[in-house]
Each structure stands twice: as C-alpha cells, then as structure tokens.
Amino acid sequence: MTGIRSIKKQTDNNYINMYKMEAERRDGGTFEYFMVSRKKRPEDFYMNTKKLKADGVLIYGIYGENRDKVVLVRQYRYPINGYIYEFPAGLVEEGESARDTAVREAFEETGMEFEPLDVNGCYEKPFFTTVGMTDETCSAVYGYYKGTPSSKNITCDEDIEVVVADRDECRRILKEENVAVMCAYMLMHFINSEGDPLEFLKAADKT
Template identity: 55%
Template sequence: MGKIRSVTKMTDNRFLNMYHLDAENRLGGDVNYYVASRASEAAQMKLVKKDDTPDGVAIYSLYGEKRDRIVLVHQYRYAIDDYIYEFPAGLVEKKEDYHDAAVRELREETGLKLELLNVPGYMEKPLYTTIGMTDECCAMVYGYASGTICTDGEEDSEEIEVVLVDRKEAKRILKEEKVAMMCAYMLMHFIASEDPFYFLKCDEDRDI
C-alpha cells in the first residue's frame, strides 16, 4: 500500500485548491501526486480526516402531474468553454445537512420546490466523483419538483437554462449533446424505466 509523507497546499482559492502530495508507492519509490480539493486547508482533506462528508449535492427530480419529466440544467462551464447538461447541483455549506442543501440549491438554480423522497441510506451515500484528480465527495438526492421555473437566484458567474426533459428529449440529449457522466447514466435509466424511481424502492434488507 502506498504512503503519504506530507501534504503541501499550493493555492489559496475560495472554492477549490491544489495540493501536492509527497508520497511513496507500494515498492517504496517516490511519488509526486497532485490533488484538487474543496478543502480550505490540508487538515480538512479526506485523506487526513478519513471521512466521507459530502462537499456537494446533486438533485435527481421528476416534474409534472405525471412525473414524466426530469429537471436538468444546461449550463456554461469554463473547464470546457461550452454548455453541458447536468443535474441541478451545488456545494453543501458548513454545518448544513446535504438534504437541506439540495432543497436550497434547486430553489436557487431553478426556482422550483423540492419534495424529498425517503430512500434507504445507502442509496444516498456520499460518493467520490473523479477520484484520480480530486477528493471531492458528493451525495445524490431524489425527489419531486414543483412550481414555476425562475432563475433570479442565479449568480453572476453562472449561465443556466433550466430544462424539463421528457424521454424523447432525453434520448436526443444523450445522442447529440455534451452531458455530465452522472447525469447521463441516470438519463439512460429514465428512458428505460416506466417508473424512473423504481430502483429506490428496493428493500434495504433484501439481497440485490
């Protein structure tokens, strides 16, 4: 097993920082590794704290009387200098429960109200996004959205179009557009299943 000798913070930004890891591999060889992290200090990184506290949350919500549309955002992202389809999402504030963060973020990004589903805990367990380059950990929450779309809560740095996607449009998006991977997998499930939330209704004590 590899070993980390020391961690050095390389940047001082508000939302994301780069850290250098002086490490060694399983054979004792030197390793220089770089990690992007939401942590403001090395002591707050997952490799130090050894916990899976979510940095962010994404919201998979269905909309409409028939609950046959999924709420997505078509958002400009500087990393690719282009627009991409994603779930509404955002960072969890300090000491904020990520379910509360989900309700807040959906309201801020879309103007919609979120009714959270009560699902088995392992279905919402915080997971790592791109572990090869970052220790960012996010939770996915599920629910039903209602209300009227409004983007008045959009920040100056955000360019967001809220879209309510049916199965036909979801298939087109997957074929023709840029889509975040987590969102793409859920769109595939949405297209294929008559009840998009069927998988959430599994009995936690039942073998899967």
C-alpha cells in the same frame, strides 16, 4: 509500501485548492502527485479523517403530474468553454444536510420547490467524483419538483437554462449534447424506467 509521505498546499482560494504530495510507490521510491480539494487543510482530507462528508449534492428530480419528465440544467462551464447538461447541483454549506442543500440549490437554479424523498442511506451516501485528481464527494438527492421553472434566482456569474425533458428529449440529449457523467448514467436509468422513475427508491428498505 504505497502511501503519502507529505502534503503541501499550493494555492489559497475560496472553493478549491491544489496540493502537492510526496507519494510513495510500491517499490519504496517517491514521486510528486498533485491533487485538488475543497478542504481548506490536509488534516480535513478523507485520507486523514476516514469520514465521508458530502462536499456537494446533485438533484435527481422528477416533474409533472404523470412523473414522466426530469429536471436538468444546461449550464456554461468555463473549463470546457461551452455548455453541458447536468442535474441541478451545489455545494453543501456548514450546518446543512444534503437534503437541505438540495432544496436550496433547486430553488436557486430552477425557481421551483423541491421535495426530497426519504431513501435508504446507500443511495444518498457521499460518493467520490473524480478520484484520480480530487477527494471531492457528492451525494445524490432524489425527489419531486413542483411549480414553474424560472431563472430569476440565478446570479450574474452563472449561465444556466432550466430544461424539463421527457424520455425522448433525454435520448436526444445523450446522443447529441455534452453531458456530465453522473447525469448521463441517471438519464439512462430514467429513459429505461417505466412509470415513476423513483419508484425503486420507495420500495427499498430504509435501514
């Protein structure tokens, strides 16, 4: 039966750690499988708790009087040694809701005020990111920005440019630039929407 026989922690870092599992194949044999997690202990893994809790958030935020622009960041990422377009995002701190995190991270990364929408839970629930290597989950938070973009709150270990893009610029970004996959799919939605891109969320049942 496919499953996990044991888990051993390999590293002891602040934000993410590697674990080695003794994994069981369908034929009963075993092999080593490695994963990374933001959880500090295997007891807290989803595989053990079966409770979905967001590790992080990404922010799908619309800007402008006509609600015709989307707020992105162009950020240097060490694993690719280069820049990539993403939505503003960040890790959920203890005691925070996903929306609380979105407001805080939006201000830190863009310098702007972010107003989250109250949406149906199916749109905001935590989803797994790269499930072949991690149990990390992320919630999308939707809403509107106001204010003037600024990089004044970005720390020295971050290299982030705030980008306010209309539909034509988003088409160019998708065609010519490196883009994080979750951001890419939402930009496809943004490009192909009419009027307010978030209107579908307001029309949805909130239950």
